[in-house]
Amino acid sequence: MRLRNAVPPGEAGERPEKTWVPTRALGRSVLLTGLLLVLGVALGRVDLVLLAAPFAIGAAIGLRRMPTSVPELTIDADEEHLVEGGHVQANVTVSNPDIIPYDLVVVRTRTSRWLKLEHADRPFAITVPSDGWAAVDLPGDALRWGRQEVGPAAARVAACGGLLACRPVVMPPRAVRVYPVTEPFNAIEAMPAAAGLVGNHRSRRMGEGGELAGVRPFAPGDRLRRIDWRVSLRTRDLHVASTLSDRDAEVLLLLDVLGEVGLSGGVAGSASVLDTTVRAAAAIAEHYLQRGDRVSLLEHGATARRLRPATGRRQYLRVLEWLLDVRPDPVEWDTDESVFGVHHVSSDALVMVLSPLIDPRAADMLAHLTQSGRYVVAVDTLPEGAAPAGTGPLSPLATRLWRLERENVLGRLREHGVPVVAWAGAGSLDLVLRDVARMAAAPRG
Amino acid sequence: MIKFVSRSKQVVARATVLPFLVRIGIAVSGLVAVYVAWPLDIASGPYGALLGLSALYPAVAPRGRAATLAALVVVAGWLVDTVGFDARVALWRVLTIATTLYLGHTLTALAAVLPYDAVVNLDVVGTWLARALVVVLISAVLTVVALGLATDLAGDAFLIATLAGLAGAVGATLLLARLIRRA
Numbered sequence A: 001m002r003l004r005n006a007v008p009p010g011e012a013g014e015r016p017e018k019t020w021v022p023t024r025a026l027g028r029s030v031l032l033t034g035l036l037l038v039l040g041v042a043l044g045r046v047d048l049v050l051l052a053a054p055f056a057i058g059a060a061i062g063l064r065r066m067p068t069s070v071p072e073l074t075i076d077a078d079e080e081h082l083v084e085g086g087h088v089q090a091n092v093t094v095s096n097p098d099i100i101p102y103d104l105v106v107v108r109t110r111t112s113r114w115l116k117l118e119h120a121d122r123p124f125a126i127t128v129p130s131d132g133w134a135a136v137d138l139p140g141d142a143l144r145w146g147r148q149e150v151g152p153a154a155a156r157v158a159a160c161g162g163l164l165a166c167r168p169v170v171m172p173p174r175a176v177r178v179y180p181v182t183e184p185f186n187a188i189e190a191m192p193a194a195a196g197l198v199g200n201h202r203s204r205r206m207g208e209g210g211e212l213a214g215v216r217p218f219a220p221g222d223r224l225r226r227i228d229w230r231v232s233l234r235t236r237d238l239h240v241a242s243t244l245s246d247r248d249a250e251v252l253l254l255l256d257v258l259g260e261v262g263l264s265g266g267v268a269g270s271a272s273v274l275d276t277t278v279r280a281a282a283a284i285a286e287h288y289l290q291r292g293d294r295v296s297l298l299e300h301g302a303t304a305r306r307l308r309p310a311t312g313r314r315q316y317l318r319v320l321e322w323l324l325d326v327r328p329d330p331v332e333w334d335t336d337e338s339v340f341g342v343h344h345v346s347s348d349a350l351v352m353v354l355s356p357l358i359d360p361r362a363a364d365m366l367a368h369l370t371q372s373g374r375y376v377v378a379v380d381t382l383p384e385g386a387a388p389a390g391t392g393p394l395s396p397l398a399t400r401l402w403r404l405e406r407e408n409v410l411g412r413l414r415e416h417g418v419p420v421v422a423w424a425g426a427g428s429l430d431l432v433l434r435d436v437a438r439m440a441a442a443p444r445g
Numbered sequence B: 001m002i003k004f005v006s007r008s009k010q011v012v013a014r015a016t017v018l019p020f021l022v023r024i025g026i027a028v029s030g031l032v033a034v035y036v037a038w039p040l041d042i043a044s045g046p047y048g049a050l051l052g053l054s055a056l057y058p059a060v061a062p063r064g065r066a067a068t069l070a071a072l073v074v075v076a077g078w079l080v081d082t083v084g085f086d087a088r089v090a091l092w093r094v095l096t097i098a099t100t101l102y103l104g105h106t107l108t109a110l111a112a113v114l115p116y117d118a119v120v121n122l123d124v125v126g127t128w129l130a131r132a133l134v135v136v137l138i139s140a141v142l143t144v145v146a147l148g149l150a151t152d153l154a155g156d157a158f159l160i161a162t163l164a165g166l167a168g169a170v171g172a173t174l175l176l177a178r179l180i181r182r183a
Helices: A024-043 A046-062 A229-235 A273-290 A313-323 A360-371 A395-415 A430-441 B002-014 B017-037 B048-060 B066-084 B091-113 B122-152 B156-182
Strands: A020-022 A072-077 A087-096 A102-111 A115-117 A124-128 A132-142 A146-159 A164-166 A169-171 A174-179 A201-217 A239-247 A250-256 A294-300 A306-310 A350-355 A375-380 A420-422
Touching: A024 A046, A024 B066, A024 B091, A046 B066, A046 B091, A046 B122, A072 A146, A072 A169, A072 A174, A087 A102, A087 A115, A087 A124, A087 A146, A087 A174, A102 A132, A102 B091, A102 B122, A115 A146, A124 A132, A124 B122, A146 B091, A174 A313, A229 A239, A250 A273, A273 A294, A273 A313, A273 A350, A294 A313, A306 A313, A350 A360, A360 A375, A360 A395, A395 A420, B017 B048, B017 B066, B017 B091, B017 B122, B048 B066, B048 B091, B066 B091, B091 B122
Parallel strands: A250 A294, A250 A350, A350 A375, A375 A420
Antiparallel strands: A020 A164, A072 A087, A087 A132, A102 A124, A102 A146, A115 A132, A146 A164, A146 A169, A146 A174, A201 A239, A294 A306
16 A cells, blocks of 8 residues: 655746644534534524634634734843852843734743753643733853853744644754863963063073072173172172073873763762863963963864964963864774874973873874973863763673773883873872973983 | 753743643643533542543643543543443533633633733723623523423424524534634
8 A cells, every 4th residue: 555645746837835824623614603603594493503603703703813923932041151059040032023913922942951941841821912021031050161052942822712723843953062171270380382472481591580599690781670689799799690580381291082981960069081181171271371371272173273372361262262172083094093183282392291001102292292291281170980881791890900000001101201190180290390301300311 | 851940940930820821721621621520420420530630621721622631531531431331411511611711711712812911901801700600601601401392392393493593503514614714
């Protein structure tokens, strides 16, 4: 048996689909009115005509004016700086361009699971006046960083006392930018290599600056205001206070996005690898940008997204915007290939690699960067208690082997001179940065 | 069966007050209409439960044809009582049946587009009921006047008036049919 298509295929010159369609209630009105009138005539009974009267009157009142336009739907959301855990206010607005009111508008919205909006899982029933609008407010909280979507939203409208209904109007989703919460981070150790001419870091070179390097005898060319009069009087010879020059530096944050490990529980729950990576990157970038350094970002993944180095508040906002689009980006290339060339990394830059260090390609990349003379710090972003997926009888053994293998990788990285530190917020990188700075001060062979 | 039970539990857990009250209104209207229309002998007999079920069904499934069938059952009962049992056409019965039939019809139209778990603004149901009450009021006045005339003008003169009224009503039906095509 050949079945007819539920939706006939489109043809050239086909009439556009009607927006407003009669409901079953209109069919019922017509049927009962007609039937009761026919029976009334056939049987000569006025009471049957009177039973039909409400249906006829109701239909006449309802259909005296009919809608012609399509309802308009818009989704609005906060555009302010919204940080995960913060309050978000979204709303869906239904506009009625017609000359008759909408008796009932049913609005349904889907939202990202990371936006906990009030009653977002329920349909809303509202009325909209003629040539007016009505809004459904969806207040709530943002639970996780990223571009979280409000929508798609759909509205179905009934007018003329429920005798006519509009086909559902669907609005595509709107993204709400939820910035990562920046865990407090403070590194007081010197940068391994300051590159620019101005900045907040004391460099390893003498020059005009604020950091005292020592006191030495006066030499031609020294400025008079540098003379240390106390020492000069004591030694009866002119001495000057020498300072270290102030320099800025470039910090490259290299984000390992080859995979995601662990389940994210939002801002108040457990953190996945990408959660830790993004929050740590935001904190480190904020810290160094506030100190006047140049910060750039690079993804270690298939697309290898990059943010060029820059400094200042504007760069911080760019960093946050860039971090919103971080997502797992696995690649299929062999371990020998590299997703980016080492020459793309400035030789003076401090490279902070945020990685769970579970992919051998990440370890290879770290070793490669170190061998090429870059100042590399590996920040371990693997959450505590993370384990490979699977719940078989051999899972505990497999997990133990996996941990041993990972410890082996970390040990080999340390042997290669790559400092590895677990991200723990404030001051977590100080010891490592001190070691890196010490290594940088040593003469290169 | 387990699926049905779990689905029912989910529906009960998510249901909100106003859509539930609308469905209660449908059920009450249907029950009143059916038991007023049908003769007492039948309504109180073994078929009474079936009649009650036919009146309750639109409250459970307002989107289907249940409301049309329930209305036809009421009309059938009225014809059985007045033609088969020779019951007198009392004003209060015509008024009650017309009012409850229309209320059931319009509340079913509302319930058909109102999800059971919706967050509903009060003005939605308020406006809907106000419009229904206006229709019911106009119909009630018409019923009282028409049945009063029927009592006063029993005979040929009334037959002519009835036929003229019916012709107007047929015109209204044709107009409705045209409106459906336009919609």
